[in-house]
Amino acid sequence: RTLRIGLIPGDGIGREVIPAGRRVLEALPSSLNLKFSFVDLDAGFDTFKQTGVALPEKTVETLKKECDGALFGAVSSPTTATKGYSSPIVALRKRLDLYANVRPVKTVRTAKSPVDLVIVRENTEDLYVKEERTYEGPNGKVAEAIKRISEKASFRIAAMAGEIALRRQRVRDSGVDSIHSKPLVTITHKSNVLSQTDGLFRETARRALAQSQYQSVGVEEQIVDSMVYKLFRQPSAYDVIVAPNLYGDILSDGAAALVGSLGLVPSANVGDGFAIGEPCHGSAPDIQGQGIANPIATLRSVGLMLEFLGEEQAAAKIYAAVDGNLEDGKLLSPDMGGSAKTDEVVEDILRRL
Amino acid sequence: RTLRIGLIPGDGIGREVIPAGRRVLEALPSSLNLKFSFVDLDAGFDTFKQTGVALPEKTVETLKKECDGALFGAVSSPTTATKGYSSPIVALRKRLDLYANVRPVKTVRTAKSPVDLVIVRENTEDLYVKEERTYEGPNGKVAEAIKRISEKASFRIAAMAGEIALRRQRVRDSGVDSIHSKPLVTITHKSNVLSQTDGLFRETARRALAQSQYQSVGVEEQIVDSMVYKLFRQPSAYDVIVAPNLYGDILSDGAAALVGSLGLVPSANVGDGFAIGEPCHGSAPDIQGQGIANPIATLRSVGLMLEFLGEEQAAAKIYAAVDGNLEDGKLLSPDMGGSAKTDEVVEDILRRL
Ligand SMILES: CC(C)[C@H](C(=O)O)[C@@H](O)C(=O)O
Numbered sequence: 001r002t003l004r005i006g007l008i009p010g011d012g013i014g015r016e017v018i019p020a021g022r023r024v025l026e027a028l029p030s031s032l033n034l035k036f037s038f039v040d041l042d043a044g045f046d047t048f049k050q051t052g053v054a055l056p057e058k059t060v061e062t063l064k065k066e067c068d069g070a071l072f073g074a075v076s077s078p079t080t081a082t083k084g085y086s087s088p089i090v091a092l093r094k095r096l097d098l099y100a101n102v103r104p105v106k107t108v109r110t111a112k113s114p115v116d117l118v119i120v121r122e123n124t125e126d127l128y129v130k131e132e133r134t135y136e137g138p139n140g141k142v143a144e145a146i147k148r149i150s151e152k153a154s155f156r157i158a159a160m161a162g163e164i165a166l167r168r169q170r171v172r173d174s175g176v177d178s179i180h181s182k183p184l185v186t187i188t189h190k191s192n193v194l195s196q197t198d199g200l201f202r203e204t205a206r207r208a209l210a211q212s213q214y215q216s217v218g219v220e221e222q223i224v225d226s227m228v229y230k231l232f233r234q235p236s237a238y239d240v241i242v243a244p245n246l247y248g249d250i251l252s253d254g255a256a257a258l259v260g261s262l263g264l265v266p267s268a269n270v271g272d273g274f275a276i277g278e279p280c281h282g283s284a285p286d287i288q289g290q291g292i293a294n295p296i297a298t299l300r301s302v303g304l305m306l307e308f309l310g311e312e313q314a315a316a317k318i319y320a321a322v323d324g325n326l327e328d329g330k331l332l333s334p335d336m337g338g339s340a341k342t343d344e345v346v347e348d349i350l351r352r353l
Numbered sequence: 354r355t356l357r358i359g360l361i362p363g364d365g366i367g368r369e370v371i372p373a374g375r376r377v378l379e380a381l382p383s384s385l386n387l388k389f390s391f392v393d394l395d396a397g398f399d400t401f402k403q404t405g406v407a408l409p410e411k412t413v414e415t416l417k418k419e420c421d422g423a424l425f426g427a428v429s430s431p432t433t434a435t436k437g438y439s440s441p442i443v444a445l446r447k448r449l450d451l452y453a454n455v456r457p458v459k460t461v462r463t464a465k466s467p468v469d470l471v472i473v474r475e476n477t478e479d480l481y482v483k484e485e486r487t488y489e490g491p492n493g494k495v496a497e498a499i500k501r502i503s504e505k506a507s508f509r510i511a512a513m514a515g516e517i518a519l520r521r522q523r524v525r526d527s528g529v530d531s532i533h534s535k536p537l538v539t540i541t542h543k544s545n546v547l548s549q550t551d552g553l554f555r556e557t558a559r560r561a562l563a564q565s566q567y568q569s570v571g572v573e574e575q576i577v578d579s580m581v582y583k584l585f586r587q588p589s590a591y592d593v594i595v596a597p598n599l600y601g602d603i604l605s606d607g608a609a610a611l612v613g614s615l616g617l618v619p620s621a622n623v624g625d626g627f628a629i630g631e632p633c634h635g636s637a638p639d640i641q642g643q644g645i646a647n648p649i650a651t652l653r654s655v656g657l658m659l660e661f662l663g664e665e666q667a668a669a670k671i672y673a674a675v676d677g678n679l680e681d682g683k684l685l686s687p688d689m690g691g692s693a694k695t696d697e698v699v700e701d702i703l704r705r706l
């Protein structure tokens with residue numbers, strides 16, 4: 001099987017980590033019978049500055065017509081209000097209907113306080129519909145934004161969370177050791193204030209997870225503020241957390257803090273038959289160009305992308321090589337307290353493939 | 354000076370901690386020349402079940418007409434959608450225009466990783482306007498909520514953050530030791546997605562803090578997801594964090610996790626000339642009636658209320674007595690790893706007044 005992968009480095013360190021993602025794909029053992037071809041695509045704030053558009057149509061069209069999956073690096077946000085600019089990754093998620101953002105957060109086995117959870121974030125609606133308006137009120141300007149929650153999107157994201165919980169349990173059943181013994185989905189919301197929107201999310205998610213195929217999956221709820229508290233007090237209690245878009249955004253950065261560096265945390269934007277791997281970190285202008293960005297979030301995102309394209313074996317190889325590097329602890333990038341360059345970390349991981 | 358204080362225990366352990374708040378007021382040294390009178394007021398889910406109304410008009414009117422300040426315990430949220438029920442504390446904040454929710458989070462001096470920050474949360478708008486509607490879409494139900502951000506509310510909350518930063522600096526200058534040496538306000542928002550609403554918050558906050566009286570206050574920004582990350586990775590870097598309502602809600606629970614227990618974290622709902630002290634914890638149905646609730650969040654909330662009513666000296670006495678109890682570490686409630694009852698903790702603190 002040959003997979004065609006779009007490479008969208010974006011801005012800043014995105015340009016340093018996406019090449020690392022390509023290298024790991026090219027280095028996968030031939031016994032897997034997987035080949036890759038690549039196409040370079042533009043998006044980002046630099047693209048916006050050059051062309052007036054942050055997400056060129058050509059990028060969207062090429063992904064739709066030619067590609068099986070993609071890797072997205074990072075985008076810089078303008079530091080002041082910039083007319084006409086709007087985040088290309090948010091747009092891409094909507095244009096390709098990549099309705100789930102999947103963010104596993106996992107410590108290595110040797111960690112003192114182990115964490116092994118995945119945040120399943122709805123990726124197309126909530127405040128991210130970006131329907132805003134501004135008007136003059138009696139006491140100055142007033143701005144409003146719409147938070148939209150639909151039954152359809154809530155149902156499918158909760159079902160996705162159920163599937164992921166089952167898949168994680170299958171991996172555990174196959175003998176991989178884990179801190180969890182049973183699958184659990186935690187529904188996060190703020191329905192004590194937003195009884196209609198978050199109320200709809202909560203009830204629909206409950207209904208989706210009450211389907212017979214998820215019978216073995218435990219289901220519980222947390223109000224989002226209390227979820228953040230619990231995430232830090234007893235992170236090992238959580239397996240799969242499902243949340244509307246914005247809470248998912250916040251929770252996944254919070255969860256990233258548990259493993260020590262955003263540079264470790266991958267994500268995949270997943271739709272039906274398509275996935276974009278994307279490291280959770282940003283474009284990191286403070287370290288760009290120095291060759292010291294941590295490539296691990298991207299390499300794990302490559303693994304995630306492959307998982308959602310049905311290549312679980314290839315994904316497992318990448319995860320194991322990354323874990324090997326981390327457990328060994330000799331070649332770590334500066335965010336991890338080491339002094340290795342991006343390339344040195346990548347090469348160590350390739351050797352372990 | 355005699356202050357009249359409304360006591361609103363609410364539900365669950367609210368009924369166990371609000372009496373503790375009253376006791377500490379009554380025990381303040383007479384040298385302060387402060388007297389208190391009290392009036393008991395109803396609100397909460399139990400009140401709703403008995404009367405059909407969670408926040409009786411009488412409570413609002415008594416607070417408005419008779420009281421200088423109040424203490425609010427906690428409310429239980431219904432576990433299923435309950436027609437007609439809506440949170441009385443959210444309503445109270447709006448009815449009395451208590452536009453700031455101030456939540457200091459501070460470890461004792463002896464803590465290994467010291468934290469000393471305060472979250473200043475806008476308390477009247479954002480998604481808390483609770484303007485929601487539900488309609489049938491082509492693929493099932495769709496619900497929408499309004500997130501409203503006004504220039505007026507953003508300006509006054511940022512100015513309040515500036516005042517608090519200056520006041521904290523004054524306390525430090527008076528010789529109280531602290532991990533901070535300069536005042537800093539961090540503006541939290543998500544304007545990279547919500548350019549109009551959060552963009553308005555960000556720009557207005559910047560403008561408020563650019564006023565000459567805040568010249569000595571450092572100002573910086575954090576996107577909310579990254580703020581949660583930073584809060585956990587380097588909490589000692591933050592002094593005053595100002596945020597719109599919902600982010601402030603989430604951040605303050607997150608910050609509470611840093612000090613080990615929600616049972617330690619106070620808040621005050623502050624308007625012009627009025628303040629309601631409110632512990633950050635909920636009604637905790639799991640421990641209610643056992644007499645083991647941690648009273649410290651409430652006692653510190655009493656201190657905060659007094660601070661905002663201009664009684665800084667009385668407040669300082671309470672804070673010091675609480676710190677004494679914590680540093681001593683012998684009489685702690687179960688959430689802190691101890692085995693003391695609520696009353697034992699209260700008595701230890703009263704002895705230290
Ligand atoms: C850059 C930003 C628009 C984005 C988001 O909010 O989704 C980022 O925080 C993320 O989590 O991928």
Ligand SMILES: CC(C)[C@H](C(=O)O)[C@@H](O)C(=O)O
Pocket residue numbers: 192193225440442443602
């Ligand atoms: C109970 C709930 C409505 C409330 C809020 O969201 O404000 C609580 O979480 C708080 O922080 O005081």
